[in-house]
Amino acid sequence: MPKRKHCDRAAEARQKQLYLIFDDWSGGYTIRHVNLPSGTCEVAEQRLPPPFLRLPGTRGLANYFAYAFGASIIAALPQHPLSDNAMPIFDVRKRSFISDLCKRSFISGLRGFLYALHTDCLELLCRSQQRSPGSIAGESWSWHMLPKPPFLPLGVVSYAVHPDGPTILISSESFFDNPMVGTFTFHTNNSVWTKRGEWMLPFDGRAHFDGDLGIFVGLSRDPKTLGHLCCCDKASLNTCNSNTDEWPAPAWKLCPKKLFSGNPGERHVSATLVYLGSKSKFCLVECIYFEDVRDDQVLKEGGKHGCRHSCYMYRLTKFTLSYDSKGDLKTKSRRVGYYKVPKKASAESIRDLPVAFWL
Template sequence: MTKRKRSEERGCRTARRPRPAQEPKQHLYLLLDDWERGYSIRKVDVEAFDSDTNTPPKRFTEPPVARIEAPHLADPPPYDSNAPWSWSTINSPLPFYNVQILCYALHPDGRTLFVSAGSRRKNLPSTFSFDAERLEWAHHGNWLLPFAGQAYFDAELEAWVGLARDKESSGYLCSCDVPPVAAKLTSPPSWKLGQDKMFSKDSELHRGAKLVYMGDSKFCLIESLFHKDDQLAPGSL
C-alpha cells in the first residue's frame, strides 16, 4: 500500500501541466509627419492607452523608432511618369471618380474589394466591387456601405467593422453583414452601431480618427488631436 501511494504521488507530480507562455506584448507603429525634414515612425504601447475621452492628449516623450527623410505630401513635386511601376494594367475605367470614394472593405474571399462611391455616369451613390484576379469591376446597387474610410472583416463576428459614416452616428463603431460577391441588392446589407461613442467630432481639438485592425478580433482606434498648447491658425478648426 505504501509503495502504491508513493507511486501515485510521483505520478501526480509529473503530470502537472506546464505554465502557459505569456502572450507577447502588442505595439502599434505610427507613421507621422512630425519632422520638418520628413516622417517619424513611433512605437506606441496599445495596452497603456487611456480610453477616457476627457483626458487631454499627451506628447511623445520617447525618441522615434526611425525617421524617413522625404518631402511632405503638401510639398512633393509631381511624380515621375517615366518611373517603373509594379501594378497590373486595368483596361476598364473606374466606375467612379477618386474624390467620390466614401468607404471600402476587402471581402473575406481575399480577392474582391468593395467600394462605395458616387457613380461616374449618373452620379448616384453606389457600391462596386473589384475582382483582383479577373481585373473587373461589378456594380452591386445604388446604395452605400455605412462606413467612413476603411472597414475590416472580423471572422468572429462574420461581418465588416469600421467607423460609422452618418453624421448622427459619428464617433461610433459599426458592423455590417458581408454581401455575396455575385449579388446585386436593392438595399444595403444589415448593419448596427456599437453601444459606446468612441470620440466626438464636435471637439475643437479633434482632427480625425482611424480604426486599425490588430488581428484576432482586436481593433485600435487612433484619434488625431490638437495639443492644448498648439497655436492654431485662424480658420483651421
C-alpha cells in the same frame, strides 16, 4: 537557461507594434513605434519615443503611406506631388529597405497584393520570388494596369475587402459630374467591375473584417453618428460569389456608445481605426485639439498635472468588441492613452487622418 532567454527575445522581436508616422522633420517624415495604452482608466500624456527612421519626402503627404506584404511600410512620396519618383519600401522587422519602385497612392492590400486607385485607373502591385535587376532579397516587384473603374476615384468614401472571395467593395458618392454613384465590386481574379446598387456602405473610409465576430467594422459615415462604430454582418455581403448584378443593401448595426472623446476640453479633429488582427481587438487613433482648460479637466496621473497648454494630441483608445445580451455591438476593456503631436508637424498632416499601422 540561456537558450530560453534567446527564445524569449526572439518572440518579443516578432510581437506587433503600433507605428505612427509624422511629417515633423524638415526633410520629410519620421516613423515611431509606441506602446498601446494599458490599465483601466485614462492616463496622462505619455512621452513620444524618438523616431527609429527618418524618411525624406515632400511633407504634407502622409496619406501616400500604405502597408502590405506583412511587415513592410510603403511610402509613395514624390519629390513633387504631381511627379512620379522612387517609392521606398521599408521592412519594420528587418529595419531595412527592401526595394524602390515608382508611384503611387493606395486603397487596399489583399493576399500579398496591393491595389492603387488613381484619378483614372486601377493598378496592381505584386511581388514574386524571381530576382530582378536592382531588387533585394530575391524579390521582383512590378505594376500591372487593370480595368478602369466605372466611377471617379476621388468620390470614394468607403471600401472593404471580402474575406471569402477575391472581391473588393467600394462605395462612391457624387463628385463633380460623376453619374456613377453607389457601391461597386472588383473581382480580382476576373478583373471585372460590377455595380451592385445605389446604396452605400455605412463606413467612413476603410472597414475591417473581424473574423472572430464575422462582421465588417468601421467608423460611421453618418454625421449624426460621428464617433460611433457601425458593423455589417458577413452574411449581408455574402453574395460576393453570386452572379446577380444587383445586391440588396446590407443590414447594419450601430454601436450605441460613442468612441470619440467626450471630454469638454478635447475637440475632435480626425481619427483612424486600426484592427489589431485577432480576438476582436481594435485601437482608435484620434487626433484631438487639447484646449487650455481648468484644473479639474486636466488629465492627471499620480497626482501630477498633465498637459496644461493648447496643443494637438493623439488619443489612443484600445478596446475589444463583443455583443451584449440583446445582440447589440458593444466595446469593453477600453484603455486610453495620449501622445502629443510633435510641434513641427505640418498643418496639412494634422488635418488629414492619423497614419497608423499595426505591424
